Every structure is written in C-alpha cells, then in structure tokens.
Amino acid sequence: MARACYSLAHGKERPCFSEKGGPVQTDYLIVGAGASGLAFADALTAGTDVDVTLVDRRPAVGGHWRDAYSFVRLHTPSAFYGVSSMPLGEDRLDEEGFYERASGPELHRYFDAVAGRLVASGRTRILTGHEHLGAEAGAELIRDGRGGQRRITVRRKVVDARYLEASVPATHAPPFDVAPGATVTGIHQLPESVRTGARYTVIGAGKTAVDACTWLLSENVGPDRIRWIRPRDAWFHDRRDFQPLDQVGATMAGIALDAEAAAQATDLQEMLERLESGGRLLRIDPSAPADMYRAAMLSSGELEALREIDDVVRLGHVRRIEADRIRLERGEIPTDASVIHVDCTARGLNDAPARPVFQPGRIVLQQVRHNSPSFNAALIGHVESRGGEDTDNNRLCTSNPYPRSIRDWPRMCAATWRVEHRWASDRELATWVAGTRLNLLAALPKHAHTPVVRDAVQRYVTNVGAAIGRLDAMPHPPSERQ
Ligand SMILES: Cc1cc2nc3c(=O)[nH]c(=O)nc-3n(C[C@H](O)[C@H](O)[C@H](O)COP(=O)(O)OP(=O)(O)OC[C@H]3O[C@@H](n4cnc5c(N)ncnc54)[C@H](O)[C@@H]3O)c2cc1C
Structure with a gap:
C-alpha cells in the first residue's frame, strides 16, 4: 500500500509508491x-x-x-x-x-x-x-x-x-503580440526589473494590476512614472466590509446594504448607485464607467494611492507591443526602451x-x-x-x-442567499457552518447583542426575501450605462 509522501518539515516530495508498488x-x-x-x-x-x-x-x-x-x-x-x-x-x-x-x-x-x-x-x-x-x-x-x-x-x-x-502570471502567456525589440515583464519579475528612474506601463485592470501599481508606489516610484492601461474599469469591495471576528458588525452591515439595495432598486444601475454611495462598491475613478467585477478588495488607503496615477489609457485591450508604440483595440500610444511593460492580464x-x-x-x-x-x-x-x-x-x-462582470452580481448574490437559507433549515449543517473558522460570519452570535449587529441582521432579514425575487427578475442595464 502507498505510504505518506509529504514531508512536514520541508514541504518536499518523498517517493510514496514503492517503485515496484502494486495497484x-x-x-x-x-x-x-x-x-x-x-x-x-x-x-x-x-x-x-x-x-x-x-x-x-x-x-x-x-x-x-x-x-x-x-x-x-x-x-x-x-x-x-x-x-x-x-x-x-x-x-x-x-x-x-x-x-x-x-x-x-x-x-x-x-x-x-x-x-x-x-x-x-x-x-x-x-x-x-x-x-x-x-x-x-x-x-x-x-x-x-x-x-x-x-x-x-x-x-x-x-x-x-x-x-x-x-490562472496566474507565472503560468500565463501575454494575450498580445510582443514584437522583437520590445520587452514585457510579468508581475512576478517586477522586483528584479525595477530600475532607478524607469517608467512603467502596467497592463490590466484587475487585482494583479492593482498589486503591481500599489507595490511600485510603495517602492517610491512616483505616480507620474506609472502609466496604467485599463481595458475596462473594475468594481472593488472595501476591505472594511470583509472583516471577521470582532469586526463582523461591519461585514454584516455590508451584507444588509446589499440586501436592502437589491430589494429596493428598480434596476442594476440604481442598485450600483446605492451600493457605491453606501461605500459597498468602489471604483478607482468614479467618473469612469466600470463593468469588470472579480470580487477583489481594496482598502481606502490603497484606493487613495491608486487614484494618484493620472495617466490611465482606456483604448481597449493591448494587441501588440512594439519597440516604439503600443497598439490597442482603439488606437496606439508611444513607448520606448526605457519603459518597463508589466503584464497583469492573467485572468486569476x-x-x-x-x-x-x-x-x-x-x-x-x-x-x-x-x-x-x-x-x-x-x-x-x-x-x-x-x-x-x-x-x-x-x-x-x-x-x-x-463573476466576470458586475452584471453577474445579481445572479451571484441571489444564489448565495438562497443556499444559505437551505443551510439554516438543516440543523446539523447549520451547526457546522456556525462553527467553522472559514465562515466569515462565524462571530455573529458573539456580537449579536451589539446595536450594529442587531440592526444589520434585522435589515438583512427584512429585505433578503424581496431581494432574491428582485435580483432574479432584474433587467440588465444597457452596456453603455455600465
Ligand atoms: C492571485 C490570486 C489571489 C487570490 N487571493 C484570494 C484571497 O485573498 N482570498 C480568497 O478567498 N481567495 C483568493 N483567491 C481565489 C483563489 O482562487 C483561492 O483562494 C484558492 O487559492 C484557489 O485554490 P484552488 O485549489 O481552487 O486552485 P489552484 O490553486 O489553482 O489549485 C489547483 C491545483 O490543481 C492542480 N492540477 C490541475 N490539473 C491537474 C492534474 N491534471 N493533475 C494533477 N494536478 C492538477 C494544479 O497544479 C493546482 O495546484 C485568489 C486567487 C488568485 C489567482
């Protein structure tokens, strides 16, 4: 019979089937x-x-x-x-x-x-x-x-x-051509690529691109030395709303806002406006329409820092990087050998x-x-x-x-709330859910007496039924409103 093959001390593989081993x-x-x-x-x-x-x-x-x-x-x-x-x-x-x-x-x-x-x-x-x-x-x-x-x-x-x-940067190939003489680096190679005085073009709109920009800024690369190609803008969550344990009240308040907005809004656009004005969903540039949504999170400090990058290119996806220009879906921009192009397009x-x-x-x-x-x-x-x-x-x-797009938000939330309701009516499973450390809301009972948790739970319970019905039927707004 096969034996254990994973070494705790080194995380290294050891042979686990004997070389002559049987079935x-x-x-x-x-x-x-x-x-x-x-x-x-x-x-x-x-x-x-x-x-x-x-x-x-x-x-x-x-x-x-x-x-x-x-x-x-x-x-x-x-x-x-x-x-x-x-x-x-x-x-x-x-x-x-x-x-x-x-x-x-x-x-x-x-x-x-x-x-x-x-x-x-x-x-x-x-x-x-x-x-x-x-x-x-x-x-x-x-x-x-x-x-x-x-x-x-x-x-x-x-x-x-x-x-x-x-799909992560180290195992992904850029989805655009790179001409001879042009250089593209993955985010995993960024620390070795950093050069004093260099300029950077970060390609991608999601969490990896956010990480690349945030890291560059933290390494004292000025925001004026970063150009950010964002084929589409993204929605993010505020990290404040995904806190467990003693901060579970903020998390529950965020979920209550989701349910309230879903129950009361007439369409996705209105719901997004409610969620954004309540701080539940964030855009780096609130003046730019956003469609992408991959459930990534930012803190308000990170958001503030990212907003300092003014040079944002919105000409669609990159098609080809050449020695002196970047060709995009809807135009081209100049580049040169001093620019470090950082590919952050892995879909995650x-x-x-x-x-x-x-x-x-x-x-x-x-x-x-x-x-x-x-x-x-x-x-x-x-x-x-x-x-x-x-x-x-x-x-x-x-x-x-x-989710890929914020238009997946209604389907995703309704599915979660519906299935959570089923867990609640299965006593054994409800006990497991309440007890596992992996449950973001595990600390709710401990804080149930606090006004913030009491109020949030009440608002959630009042709205969730109507919210599921509304989300199921919600018409998607036309894409130009995104
Ligand atoms: C950059 C990044 C950051 C993230 N951050 C968070 C976070 O902060 N919090 C959070 O909750 N989630 C986060 N996620 C979501 C993330 O997907 C999950 O947290 C989780 O790590 C995914 O694990 P997985 O096992 O599903 O997939 P993977 O980590 O992709 O593991 C799948 C494994 O299957 C193996 N495999 C595939 N095919 C075969 C085969 N034929 N034979 C043998 N092995 C095979 C692969 O080698 C791989 O190791 C993040 C995701 C990414 C990409």
Whole structure:
C-alpha cells in the first residue's frame, strides 16, 4: 500500500509508491492539492475515516500560491482562509486596523503544515509532482514526475479540485503580440526589473494590476512614472466590509446594504448607485464607467494611492507591443526602451460554467457562497462526509460561478442567499457552518447583542426575501450605462 509522501518539515516530495508498488486503491482521489483540495480533504476526513489520495502536478501543495509573485498577499483576512481545522495567522490587526493577511511564504508554510497533518493521520497520502491523466479501464491514471504511470482504483469518488484552477502570471502567456525589440515583464519579475528612474506601463485592470501599481508606489516610484492601461474599469469591495471576528458588525452591515439595495432598486444601475454611495462598491475613478467585477478588495488607503496615477489609457485591450508604440483595440500610444511593460492580464479566477457539484462517482468543487473559496471546498467536504443523495447535497451546494462582470452580481448574490437559507433549515449543517473558522460570519452570535449587529441582521432579514425575487427578475442595464 502507498505510504505518506509529504514531508512536514520541508514541504518536499518523498517517493510514496514503492517503485515496484502494486495497484493502489483509495476511497477518494482528489485531483488538485491547492487551497480547495486541501480544505475539502480536511473537512471530509474530520467526519469520516475514509482513505484519501491527493495528487497535484505541482512539486508542492498550495496550488497557485506556489507560483505567485514575491509580494503577493491574501486580499481577504487569514482568519477565514485555509482549512477548517487549522488556524492561519494569529488574528493580529495590520497598520490599517484590519485583520492580518498572509503573505506568499506564510501561505506556503501553512499549506505544508496542513499537508503534514493530513498525512500524519495515516489515512491520507499526497502525491505532489503527479499529474492526473484521466480514467482508463476502471482506474485513474497518474503520471509521476519521471514520466512513469500508475493506476489508482477509486472505491468511492474522484474529486475534481482543479475545475476552478487559477490562472496566474507565472503560468500565463501575454494575450498580445510582443514584437522583437520590445520587452514585457510579468508581475512576478517586477522586483528584479525595477530600475532607478524607469517608467512603467502596467497592463490590466484587475487585482494583479492593482498589486503591481500599489507595490511600485510603495517602492517610491512616483505616480507620474506609472502609466496604467485599463481595458475596462473594475468594481472593488472595501476591505472594511470583509472583516471577521470582532469586526463582523461591519461585514454584516455590508451584507444588509446589499440586501436592502437589491430589494429596493428598480434596476442594476440604481442598485450600483446605492451600493457605491453606501461605500459597498468602489471604483478607482468614479467618473469612469466600470463593468469588470472579480470580487477583489481594496482598502481606502490603497484606493487613495491608486487614484494618484493620472495617466490611465482606456483604448481597449493591448494587441501588440512594439519597440516604439503600443497598439490597442482603439488606437496606439508611444513607448520606448526605457519603459518597463508589466503584464497583469492573467485572468486569476476561473470562469468555468456551473456544473452539478455532486455527480455519480464524482465531485466537482465550485463556488457556493460567493467570495469564500476555502469555506466552499470545506462545506462540500463536510456535506460529502455525511453521505446522502446527490440531489439533496446539490441543493445544499449549488454551483455559483465566479463573476466576470458586475452584471453577474445579481445572479451571484441571489444564489448565495438562497443556499444559505437551505443551510439554516438543516440543523446539523447549520451547526457546522456556525462553527467553522472559514465562515466569515462565524462571530455573529458573539456580537449579536451589539446595536450594529442587531440592526444589520434585522435589515438583512427584512429585505433578503424581496431581494432574491428582485435580483432574479432584474433587467440588465444597457452596456453603455455600465
Ligand atoms: C492571485 C490570486 C489571489 C487570490 N487571493 C484570494 C484571497 O485573498 N482570498 C480568497 O478567498 N481567495 C483568493 N483567491 C481565489 C483563489 O482562487 C483561492 O483562494 C484558492 O487559492 C484557489 O485554490 P484552488 O485549489 O481552487 O486552485 P489552484 O490553486 O489553482 O489549485 C489547483 C491545483 O490543481 C492542480 N492540477 C490541475 N490539473 C491537474 C492534474 N491534471 N493533475 C494533477 N494536478 C492538477 C494544479 O497544479 C493546482 O495546484 C485568489 C486567487 C488568485 C489567482
């Protein structure tokens, strides 16, 4: 039988199948040992004594965080990220008064420790550097780093924990041409590329571009030396509204505002105006129409700094970078060899369409409650640990695809509120949801007596039913109003 193969101390792979090893059997084969695969395995094994095998083609667990740029951080607090059974960080407050957010190296250490704990249970093995190739003749085919193939017989289910695999700068190719003589750098190469006096052109409108600009500004690159190509403008959340523990009141107040705005607005445009005027949604430039929405977060300090960058190019997507010009969809702008072009166009979140989470012999991990990837994977793991019928489990774990545009906001919020209502009427699940550290709202009962929480819960309860009905029927505004 295969042995544990993940070393807690170094996060390094050790051989886990004996070279002569015979056929391997397991109850669950989890494909992908990123945050989702690990959170699922942690929750599943907490409630059962099943045998689990995780495989990942990367050399270590943690998924895309292993290839992230050196200055990456979570954009949500560590307090509700990771796996249910192991805290991440110490719930310290940062200089802006928000709960701490883990850096890349902290995440690596954390996921190594999670892997070590899973393996130490004796019921889980983790095969890093192994790629799942698919099913063949009743077994799952795995290729190891040396090109050898193994067959794994799965007694219960194959868990697809890479359906929403992230696309990150290190593993993505620019979606535009780069002519000979022109140079483009990825955000992960930015620290080595920084030169005194250089100018920068940051390409992309999402969280990666925000990180690149914020990092440059923090390195004392003046805003006048940054040009920002934003093919479309984005909506962001205020980090203040996604705080757990003692700041859960602000989070609940934000959710109450969502429900109120949805229940009362006649269309998406009016709802956005309400949410923006309430500070729930932010634009870097409130005078520019925004459409993109990837649920990314900013603090007011970051927003203020980003607003200092005046040179914003809105000529659509970049088509080609040449030595002396950048060609875009709707025009061209000059450039030269002194400019460092930073490609921040990796899509990050995966836009895969909705699939049933529970299928015969298979589980496909997806978003259920919006903006909560760790929670969702653990939720699905916990529901699986209880057994039950796929139909019932799918009602508790409804696929809720990641948003691309703010026009996805109504669909996404309605799906979350509907499924949360179902959790509440399942006593065992409601207890699990209330108790897991991955639940952003876990501290609500503790603060239920405070006026801010009482008022927010009341406003939410009053409005959520009407909000779901209104969001389901909401006509989308014409794109020029975005
Ligand atoms: C830059 C960035 C920042 C983010 N920040 C946050 C945040 O602050 N808070 C938050 O809640 N969410 C955040 N997210 C969302 C993020 O997607 C999740 O937090 C989470 O890390 C995703 O993990 P995952 O396991 O679903 O995907 P991944 O990390 O992509 O892991 C999937 C794994 O599957 C493996 N794999 C794929 N195919 C195969 C195969 N055939 N065989 C074997 N292995 C395979 C891959 O190697 C990979 O390691 C962020 C996303 C990005 C891209």
